[in-house]
Amino acid sequence: MPAGLLLVVIVLAGIEASLGFWCVAVLAVGIVILPGLVYKKFAVIARKFGLPSSGRTVAVTTLTIAGALACVLLSVPTPVPATVLSLVAGNGLLALARRWMNASAHVSVTTFAALWVTDVYGSVFIWLLVLSPMMMLSRTALREHTWREAVSGALLGIITYGCFVGTKNWSWIS
Structure with missing residues (x-):
């Protein structure tokens, strides 16, 4: 679910930037789909190329940072660079x-996405904030997380949104 919601945010950012179908598709593949596949299938990829299985985080991080740098260096229109850098x-x-407290990725991404949509598309979408x-x-009722972990996820989503706001206001990004 978090990756699917991030995909929606990236597609909306591409549409908002008037990128066109193929550019939005490339953006979605480069920023969400390819890193997601590498994350899910890293064990298979590592075995095939003789890589250590411990390199999954490094591989996904490298792909994500490369995608963010490409967006900035190619001067992709706003709000794409700020969105990608905040992600x-x-x-x-x-x-x-997650290493220290198992913060909820579901809550984090939901919080970020609701704040992002409200920022980019206006206060008419403020009702989305109820989703967080x-x-x-739901995460605590399903016993997937404690309240502390769920609240940590929400705070993380707010911080990520703060990164978006800060990044979109940098003059070299706009």
């Missing part, structure tokens, strides 16, 4: 937060 920051923070507490409730 890189959010993924890095999530990796750390609903996701927190």
